[in-house]
Amino acid sequence: DVKVTQSSRYLVKRTGEKVFLECVQDMDHENMFWYRQDPGLGLRLIYFSYDVKMKEKGDIPEGYSVSREKKERFSLILESASTNQTSMYLCASSFTAGGNVEQFFGPGTRLTVL
Amino acid sequence: RKEVEQDPGPFNVPEGATVAFNCTYSNSASQSFFWYRQDCRKEPKLLMSVYSSGNEDGRFTAQLNRASQYISLLIRDSKLSDSATYLCVVNPHYGQNFVFGPGTRLSVLP
Numbered sequence: 001d002v003k004v005t006q007s008s009r010y011l012v013k014r015t016g017e018k019v020f021l022e023c024v025q026d027m028d029h030e031n032m033f034w035y036r037q038d039p040g041l042g043l044r045l046i047y048f049s050y051d052v053k054m055k056e057k058g059d060i061p062e063g064y065s066v067s068r069e070k071k072e073r074f075s076l077i078l079e080s081a082s083t084n085q086t087s088m089y090l091c092a093s094s095f096t097a098g099g100n101v102e103q104f105f106g107p108g109t110r111l112t113v114l
Numbered sequence: 115r116k117e118v119e120q121d122p123g124p125f126n127v128p129e130g131a132t133v134a135f136n137c138t139y140s141n142s143a144s145q146s147f148f149w150y151r152q153d154c155r156k157e158p159k160l161l162m163s164v165y166s167s168g169n170e171d172g173r174f175t176a177q178l179n180r181a182s183q184y185i186s187l188l189i190r191d192s193k194l195s196d197s198a199t200y201l202c203v204v205n206p207h208y209g210q211n212f213v214f215g216p217g218t219r220l221s222v223l224p
Contacts, residue, residue: 018136029139033211035122040122042216043158058211089159102144106178 003027006091006104012112019078021109023091030096033103034058034066034073036087043090049074050096081113117141118215126221131192137185137202147178148203149187152217158201159185184221186193192222 006023025032033048035058035086045058047066051082055066067075074093091106120137139147147164162169164176164185165187170182175188185202 035214040216043214045211046215048211056211059174102148102160102163106152 001061004073004091004093004104006089006106006109008109009107010110012114013078013081014114015082017078017081017113018075019113021076021089021091021094021111021112023074023076023106025074025091025093026072027093027095027104029093030071030105033066033092033094034064034074034076035075035090036060036085036091037090038057044099046076048082068085081111083113085111086113087111090108116216117213118202118204120200120215120218122216122218124219124221126223127192128223129192129194132153132188133192133220134188134189135187135220136199137187137215139183139185139202139204139213141204141206141213142180144183144204144206145178146205147185148202148212149174149176149185149204150203150208151215152199152201154198158214161200177190189220192220194222194224196220197222 004025026075034046035043049055049068065077092103094103119174148163150158151161152158168177173190179184194210199219201217203215
């Protein structure tokens with residue numbers, strides 16, 4: 001079974017703090033993704049990576065950065081957390097292949113910024 | 115216009131009912147399509163892929179209409195355990211970024 005793990009289920013931080021969210025997958029997937037999910041807005045893509053050290057901006061990259069030093073690990077960084085970054089953060093991974101390719105999600109990190 | 119649109123619901127149906135969800139997408143070049151299911155406070159999980167010819171998995175039937183840029187999901191004989199949010203997902207480019215709809219919430223009532 002594919003497993004995607006995230007470093008924390010719940011996190012509370014203060015405005016201005018630097019926040020690291022870690023994601024690890026164990027299926028040797030090339031692609032990894034960070035989303036945030038907010039009520040009424042659905043999942044929105046922040047960044048994705050299709051290879052080690054490669055990254056692409058998603059729909060809402062402002063205020064975030066990412067790091068992919070190893071294939072299995074994809075980190076999301078909030079350089080200076082703000083209250084509007086309070087959200088559920090979901091990491092996902094997938095293979096690169098033609099056809100219908102499933103994304104596997106981690107359990108999510110619920111981040112609250114005070 | 116949003117890339118992927120869904121009726122947010124909620125759909126409240128009795129056990130045993132048949133319910134249909136619709137989804138429209140704006141990118142006519144989209145390559146692959148999915149329905150994901152998300153339980154409350156859980157991560158999304160793949161329910162089924164959607165193929166051009168339509169496909170069925172037990173009580174679930176998915177249809178794709180490329181000309182109208184429309185995807186549907188039909189659930190027959192609803193169970194209490196079907197209560198969840200159903201996400202329509204479109205992949206404009208194979209294997210890379212997906213675009214998620216906002217989801218349709220279903221509550222199956224006893």
